[in-house]
Amino acid sequence: MTEDRMTTMFFEMFTGLPRQGPGDTASTLRALSLVPGIGPHTRVLNPGGGTGLEARVIAQNAPVRIVAIDNHQQYVEEFNREAEALAVAHRVEAQLGDMHRLDFEPGSFDLIWCEGSIYVVGFEKGLRDWHRLLAPGGHLALTDVCWRMPNPPAECREFWAQEYPAIRDVPSRLRTITECGYEVIGHFPLPAAAWWDDYYGPLQQKITEFRAHHDGETDAQQLADSVQSEIDMWHKYSHSYGYDFFVMRRD
Numbered sequence: 001m002t003e004d005r006m007t008t009m010f011f012e013m014f015t016g017l018p019r020q021g022p023g024d025t026a027s028t029l030r031a032l033s034l035v036p037g038i039g040p041h042t043r044v045l046n047p048g049g050g051t052g053l054e055a056r057v058i059a060q061n062a063p064v065r066i067v068a069i070d071n072h073q074q075y076v077e078e079f080n081r082e083a084e085a086l087a088v089a090h091r092v093e094a095q096l097g098d099m100h101r102l103d104f105e106p107g108s109f110d111l112i113w114c115e116g117s118i119y120v121v122g123f124e125k126g127l128r129d130w131h132r133l134l135a136p137g138g139h140l141a142l143t144d145v146c147w148r149m150p151n152p153p154a155e156c157r158e159f160w161a162q163e164y165p166a167i168r169d170v171p172s173r174l175r176t177i178t179e180c181g182y183e184v185i186g187h188f189p190l191p192a193a194a195w196w197d198d199y200y201g202p203l204q205q206k207i208t209e210f211r212a213h214h215d216g217e218t219d220a221q222q223l224a225d226s227v228q229s230e231i232d233m234w235h236k237y238s239h240s241y242g243y244d245f246f247v248m249r250r251d
């Protein structure tokens with residue numbers, strides 16, 4: 001499969017979903033309630049913001065200004081269309097950009113909000129790089145997938161060794177947060193519904209449509225198999241891993 005065809009098919013599969021990773025509105029609002037002093041002056045950076053569901057939830061519940069960065073043009077366009085539709089585009093905007101090169105002045109933001117995207121740069125590297133982008137006392141809220149048990153089943157461990165070898169448990173993440181110069185304000189697991197309602201449920205439907213659309217195309221069916229195996233893994237082993245929200249304050 002050429003890289004172009006792979007990319008095109010990947011986005012065919014993942015475009016049109018309510019969100020591009022696990023998450024839910026109640027958890028976004030719970031994490032937001034942990035951040036003190038939010039107001040019209042609050043400057044928010046939303047790296048890997050996707051099509052913007054988390055940004056819209058924040059914007060509808062707090063009078064902040066949000067700049068989101070994503071490297072997929074179609075997501076950026078959808079993000080900005082939805083912000084227009086909600087009449088928040090004057091303070092919520094997505095820009096095409098690379099999370100590896102966030103060229104903002106030091107202290108440009110009071111809050112960095114990153115649901116399901118810190119894996120792109122790596123948990124520790126993200127924490128260290130983004131520290132300088134926050135004003136002193138600024139906050140960082142993020143979600144990441146974490147082990148829920150000390151010895152996950154071998155099949156599950158092997159799957160995550162391929163997908164996200166940097167997966168850790170919550171105590172390990174909490175230590176890293178402290179080592180990177182932040183104070184933990186709060187953390188909590190996302191409910192199972194955060195995987196299914198807006199993500200795996202709609203994605204399961206997309207897989208069925210994608211398979212029919214690419215009937216007889218071996219490479220496309222292999223892509224569908226691989227996405228399906230991630231969902232199957234979750235059905236089988238979701239007690240072993242899950243997403244957690246971490247809210248922290250920089251020193």
Ligand SMILES: C[S@@+](CC[C@H](N)C(=O)[O-])C[C@H]1O[C@@H](n2cnc3c(N)ncnc32)[C@H](O)[C@@H]1O
Pocket residue numbers: 018019020021022023047048049050051052053054069070071072075097098099100114115116117120
């Ligand atoms: C798992 S999705 C999460 C999206 C969104 N936060 C959500 O929860 O729905 C990861 C996002 O990171 C974006 N992304 C991947 N690599 C990137 C990079 N190098 N720079 C900027 N965005 C990137 C993807 O386009 C995608 O929107």
